[in-house]
Amino acid sequence: MSSVxxxxxxGRLAEQAYAYVRDGIxxxxxxxxxxxxxxxxxxxLGISRTPVRQALxxxxxxxxxxxxxxxxxxxxxxxxxHRREILMLREALESLAIERACEVIAV
Numbered sequence: 001m002s003s004v005x006x007x008x009x010x011g012r013l014a015e016q017a018y019a020y021v022r023d024g025i026x027x028x029x030x031x032x033x034x035x036x037x038x039x040x041x042x043x044x045l046g047i048s049r050t051p052v053r054q055a056l057x058x059x060x061x062x063x064x065x066x067x068x069x070x071x072x073x074x075x076x077x078x079x080x081x082h083r084r085e086i087l088m089l090r091e092a093l094e095s096l097a098i099e100r101a102c103e104v105i106a107v
Contacts, residue, residue, distance in 0.1 A: 014051035017047065017055035036073045038052045
């Protein structure tokens with residue numbers, strides 16, 4: 001296999017690992033503070049640790065995970081300030097959606 005193909009395949013595997021972990025976090029399948037061991041995730045997905053490591057790096061950049069004790073990657077919790085900000089954003093988006101819907105209905 002050429003190095004280009006290897007890179008493409010590795011990228012797809014990293015995307016697969018990213019989607020698996022991200023969805024698990026957002027759906028509550030991984031609890032706040034729960035460690036996300038590369039070996040275990042790789043085993044579940046039937047892939048090597050490298051794409052899992054890449055996926056966890058992306059999730060770290062997004063703020064969904066953080067480095068915890070003993071350099072383990074763990075699911076990040078939200079503070080009360082984060083929750084307030086989320087609620088404020090949601091309120092603003094819902095208000096905008098209602099305004100747009102009313103504009104469409106009025107036309």
